[in-house]
Amino acid sequence: MIQTTPVQERYTRFSCPNPQCARFNHPGEGNIVHRSWTGTHKHIDRLRCTACDREFSEREGTEAKDAAMRDWCARVTQQTGQQWEYARINQSDFEARVPRTLAEAIQALTLLQG
Numbered sequence: 827m828i829q830t831t832p833v834q835e836r837y838t839r840f841s842c843p844n845p846q847c848a849r850f851n852h853p854g855e856g857n858i859v860h861r862s863w864t865g866t867h868k869h870i871d872r873l874r875c876t877a878c879d880r881e882f883s884e885r886e887g888t889e890a891k892d893a894a895m896r897d898w899c900a901r902v903t904q905q906t907g908q909q910w911e912y913a914r915i916n917q918s919d920f921e922a923r924v925p926r927t928l929a930e931a932i933q934a935l936t937l938l939q940g
């Protein structure tokens with residue numbers, strides 16, 4: 827697996843999911859670090875908050891986000907009369923493959939699901 831994002835920038839979009847932590851919901855403060863790789867293909871980032879030591883998956887909270895995106899697509903489909911669909915590509919998968927086109931990104935998604 828090739829990681830192309832510089833280490834110091836890779837986890838700035840994440841924040842601590844622990845409501846009791848001082849860094850809860852504050853992305854970009856440098857407290858989120860890589861812990862390990864998980865999943866069948868070792869492609870899911872397990873992260874750790876250095877402030878409270880809480881470990882969590884990069885995918886934590888994605889179910890609610892996925893549901894919101896599917897709902898958005900359904901509403902836009904209804905309003906426009908054109909079919910809108912949602913597909914999630916996890917950041918680590920995206921960074922490992924660096925797709926240059928939407929077709930390449932979707933191909934990567936298909937490979938993961940297949």
Ligand SMILES: [Zn+2]
Binds near residue numbers: 879
């Ligand atoms: Zn924390």
